[in-house]
Amino acid sequence: MNESEFPGSAPxxxxxxxxxxxxxxxxxxxxxxPQQAGWRYLSFRRHGLKADEKVRVGGEAEETAIVTLAGxxxxxxxxxxxxxxxxxxxxxxxxxxxxxxxxxxxxxxxxVGPATIAVASAPSSGRQQVSADxxxxxxxxxxxxxxxxxxxxxxxxxxxxxxxxxxxxxxxxVYTPAGNWSSWPPxxxxxDAMPGEAVLEExxxxxxxxxxxxxxxxxxxxxxxxxxxxxxxxxxxxxVTDGYHPFVATHGEDAYYLNALAxxxxxxxxxxxxxxxxVRETWATTEPDPRVPLVR
Numbered sequence: 001m002n003e004s005e006f007p008g009s010a011p012x013x014x015x016x017x018x019x020x021x022x023x024x025x026x027x028x029x030x031x032x033x034p035q036q037a038g039w040r041y042l043s044f045r046r047h048g049l050k051a052d053e054k055v056r057v058g059g060e061a062e063e064t065a066i067v068t069l070a071g072x073x074x075x076x077x078x079x080x081x082x083x084x085x086x087x088x089x090x091x092x093x094x095x096x097x098x099x100x101x102x103x104x105x106x107x108x109x110x111x112v113g114p115a116t117i118a119v120a121s122a123p124s125s126g127r128q129q130v131s132a133d134x135x136x137x138x139x140x141x142x143x144x145x146x147x148x149x150x151x152x153x154x155x156x157x158x159x160x161x162x163x164x165x166x167x168x169x170x171x172x173x174v175y176t177p178a179g180n181w182s183s184w185p186p187x188x189x190x191x192d193a194m195p196g197e198a199v200l201e202e203x204x205x206x207x208x209x210x211x212x213x214x215x216x217x218x219x220x221x222x223x224x225x226x227x228x229x230x231x232x233x234x235x236x237x238x239x240v241t242d243g244y245h246p247f248v249a250t251h252g253e254d255a256y257y258l259n260a261l262a263x264x265x266x267x268x269x270x271x272x273x274x275x276x277x278x279v280r281e282t283w284a285t286t287e288p289d290p291r292v293p294l295v296r
Contacts, residue, residue, distance in 0.1 A: 142157050
């Protein structure tokens with residue numbers, strides 16, 4: 001697809017609040033497809049696995065990224081051998097291990113002991129710069145960014161960045177200290193208006209240092225045609241189909257979310273709510289929250 005053929009905006013979407021926030025089943029699994037979300041590309045699954053339990057990963061015409069949220073994995077590929085992934089005890093105990101599978105790489109992700117994994121995928125566009133082989137992204141390849149200041153300080157771990165040799169997928173994880181805001185000031189990425197904004201589909205997959213905790217996620221449009229607010233909990237997903245989407249961690253409760261994104265451009269360009277964008281100018285004169293980074 002040439003740039004002139006890129007869609008100018010996200011597809012129209014009228015999903016209800018209950019369809020935009022997804023809860024895990026009894027086994028800890030939650031999933032969304034493009035058809036379910038009403039967008040073009042992004043599929044996402046979060047699996048809670050027992051020891052030696054397997055899930056199918058990869059596809060002939062799609063790229064896939066597997067992120068270890070908890071536990072270790074063996075990725076058993078049909079034609080490229082096995083990849084042993086040490087993982088981490090939990091998202092609060094270290095940086096992630098991730099496996100990127102280019103189109104044509106298929107196999108299984110097998111849990112080595114109990115594990116929780118996230119699997120994001122998107123159809124291939126035929127981009128020439130995509131890696132031909134599977135890639136392991138270990139903690140040493142994850143870039144930690146301290147973003148914001150004051151009580152909008154958060155930790156952003158860049159896993160699959162725009163520079164990574166992927167096609168449509170991008171991945172970051174965000175740690176928000178108790179009482180702080182993230183995705184702030186509110187931003188959106190539903191219009192192709194480069195260089196300032198691109199169309200990117202996105203999910204938020206949440207975890208909390210204390211599993212009983214919750215945070216607050218808002219999803220809204222400036223014209224008021226959508227304005228949803230959720231108390232999001234451990235293991236849940238929110239679908240960001242369009243609009244602004246700030247998050248706040250409640251008092252005393254450190255929060256985590258994994259963002260998986262997919263679009264036609266390798267960028268994370270976004271635009272900010274013009275009513276609130278000026279807050280960024282205060283960061284130069286405000287100290288960052290010393291609690292960050294929460295995880296190294």
